[in-house]
Amino acid sequence: MPEAEHTHPNVTAPATGDWRAELRAKGYRLTPQRELILAAIEDLGHATPDEVLAHVQERVSSVNASTVYRTLEVLEDLGLVRHAHLSDRAPTYHSVSGHEHFHLKCRGCGQVTSVDVDLASALTDRLADELGFVADIGHLTVFGRCSRCAG
């Protein structure tokens, strides 16, 4: 499959520093690894655990893969990052500092596009009205073909 490129460069708001307080409030500790991993995700926009690890290790080579997995879980619990499944393989994590969005993935060129959740409101409304189902659109990935590849 072609390499994924992203149409929505992550122009994220800088971490306010108040997440560190929330982290402690939940009984977690603030460690260099956690700051590095969160920063990596904000740098990379969308990244798999593997890519996060590589990015972090460019500066601090001693950081371990298990730490990345464990930290990603903590950061997701804190609501600082989210993940989606952009391929049949590893999940992709992204920062939540911006607006909530879901993803479109083109099977032709591999391009990933971020779309505002509003665009799916018709679906979420119907699911809620007709089935009482509260959808988590931020986790959604819609596969298909982009305009160029659909032809």
Added chain:
Amino acid sequence: MPEAEHTHPNVTAPATGDWRAELRAKGYRLTPQRELILAAIEDLGHATPDEVLAHVQERVSSVNASTVYRTLEVLEDLGLVRHAHLSDRAPTYHSVSGHEHFHLKCRGCGQVTSVDVDLASALTDRLADELGFVADIGHLTVFGRCSRCAG
């Protein structure tokens, strides 16, 4: 996570036998394994490769896991089965003999619900009109909370 139960028992149309011809037409061969694996998916409704293997092995213990993976790929190529990601782990395969549908997965109780693709037409239309993106709704899984678990 709770075990998934399914609200849409697969009442699939019996294989007409004409898939065997299509299979040969594409240069594939008709083998007992392929018939068993397709039958397993129609029996099970929704199943991971692992579950398919276990089901097939109840009758023919010699069937191998690689054969299941390879066959699932062939069957999907023929359009006889499809897969969706109902968990962060193994993919789930289902028969395409019925109507096309996408899935709802409840994070509370794990329940999986099949929903007719029509219900998502508002989303697919907007994606097509505004972005030219042709969505493959049959592959979609929407995570969230069912009416009971949403409270």
Added chain:
DNA sequence: TTGGTTGCAAACTTTTTGCAAGCGT
């Protein structure tokens, strides 16, 4: 007979886990 298929074993990729040492608070 020909070449697509299968079973087997080994390799691989991604993620999880046990544990002792380390460090944030």
Added chain:
DNA sequence: ACGCTTGCAAAAAGTTTGCAACCAA
């Protein structure tokens, strides 16, 4: 000092691959 965290190594889970024997056509 207490106990959450980390690095490491091994295990687990899921999938893929090379290859010789096998069998559908």
